[in-house]
Amino acid sequence: MPVDSHRSFDSGRSADPAPPADSQPAGFEPADFNRRVIEEFRAGRGRVGGPFEGARLLLLTTTGARSGAAHTVPLGYLPDLDGRVLVIASAGGAPADPAWFRNLVANPRVTVESGLFTYEADAVVLDGPERDAAFARAVESDPGWAAYEAKSGRTLPVVVLVPVPGPPAVDGGPGGHLLAVHDVFRRELELIRKEVAASGAALGAQLRVNCLSLCQGLSNHHTGEDTLLFPPLERDNPDLAEVMPVLREEHERIKALMDALGSVLAAPSPDPAALLPEVERLTAELEAHLDREEEALIPVLNALPAEPQG
Numbered sequence: 001m002p003v004d005s006h007r008s009f010d011s012g013r014s015a016d017p018a019p020p021a022d023s024q025p026a027g028f029e030p031a032d033f034n035r036r037v038i039e040e041f042r043a044g045r046g047r048v049g050g051p052f053e054g055a056r057l058l059l060l061t062t063t064g065a066r067s068g069a070a071h072t073v074p075l076g077y078l079p080d081l082d083g084r085v086l087v088i089a090s091a092g093g094a095p096a097d098p099a100w101f102r103n104l105v106a107n108p109r110v111t112v113e114s115g116l117f118t119y120e121a122d123a124v125v126l127d128g129p130e131r132d133a134a135f136a137r138a139v140e141s142d143p144g145w146a147a148y149e150a151k152s153g154r155t156l157p158v159v160v161l162v163p164v165p166g167p168p169a170v171d172g173g174p175g176g177h178l179l180a181v182h183d184v185f186r187r188e189l190e191l192i193r194k195e196v197a198a199s200g201a202a203l204g205a206q207l208r209v210n211c212l213s214l215c216q217g218l219s220n221h222h223t224g225e226d227t228l229l230f231p232p233l234e235r236d237n238p239d240l241a242e243v244m245p246v247l248r249e250e251h252e253r254i255k256a257l258m259d260a261l262g263s264v265l266a267a268p269s270p271d272p273a274a275l276l277p278e279v280e281r282l283t284a285e286l287e288a289h290l291d292r293e294e295e296a297l298i299p300v301l302n303a304l305p306a307e308p309q310g
């Protein structure tokens with residue numbers, strides 16, 4: 001059997017795990033299952049229905065350790081800070097590490113598809129206390145990871161995917177890029193709102209990271225707009241004179257809302273009941289801002305001359 005044909009769907013959804021190998025119906029073809037999920041993921045720009053509805057999924061492409069061929073699998077992931085994400089090599093609780101993990105140990109440069117962006121990343125296998133802390137966070141957010149680890153008899157490897165600096169690939173030029181970035185925030189806020197609403201008395205450590213990661217990304221995005229995107233657009237498009245101060249003011253208000261959210265998160269035991277209204281205020285303000293910004297800027301961005309090639 002070639003090394004890349006090992007079943008390797010790691011959903012991380014304990015409520016709806018992929019069926020274990022010994023309980024699969026006759027005719028179940030893991031490669032077919034993964035292929036269908038990959039097709040649905042790409043067609044839906046990262047949205048997948050059925051048991052994975054609302055899950056954080058990505059497509060990871062590794063290079064076959066022996067074959068050298070590209071090997072793509074859908075994986076559940078957990079947000080981390082600084083634009084990184086974590087994946088766990090559970091193989092659904094199978095005793096052997098999944099092929100994708102063996103591949104990235106041999107060749108850490110991987111390609112990640114988020115549904116909205118495609119980017120190169122370097123895979124770093126965590127070890128020691130760092131691995132244990134990340135895995136504990138995953139287990140707290142979904143006990144299915146602990147069940148997979150117990151069943152596998154392995155210490156499940158935790159891998160952080162570190163984006164390689166440089167712009168990610170996205171269709172649609174600068175207008176398409178802005179839309180994709182905005183959709184990342186829309187989707188992540190929607191997930192976080194549901195997670196906070198479903199939280200019990202205590203806020204989980206992973207959910208705290210999800211919130212901090214979102215605020216970090218949003219803050220970077222707005223700094224980039226204020227300093228790099230807006231000034232030349234304003235200079236070259238007098239028609240934008242009215243809307244630009246409004247967009248800047250909205251950035252300020254969103255920053256204040258993120259600061260308020262950060263204050264709740266900074267408490268020793270953040271209270272989900274106190275966090276939910278902050279997340280809802282941020283969602284409402286941000287959605288209005290993203291819509292206004294797209295309406296004003298996307299036609300201008302789409303009319304920019306294409307970057308010279310080569």
Ligand SMILES: [Fe+2]
Pocket residue numbers: 222225247251289293
């Ligand atoms: Fe903005």
Ligand SMILES: [Fe+2]
Pocket residue numbers: 178182221225290293
């Ligand atoms: Fe924006």
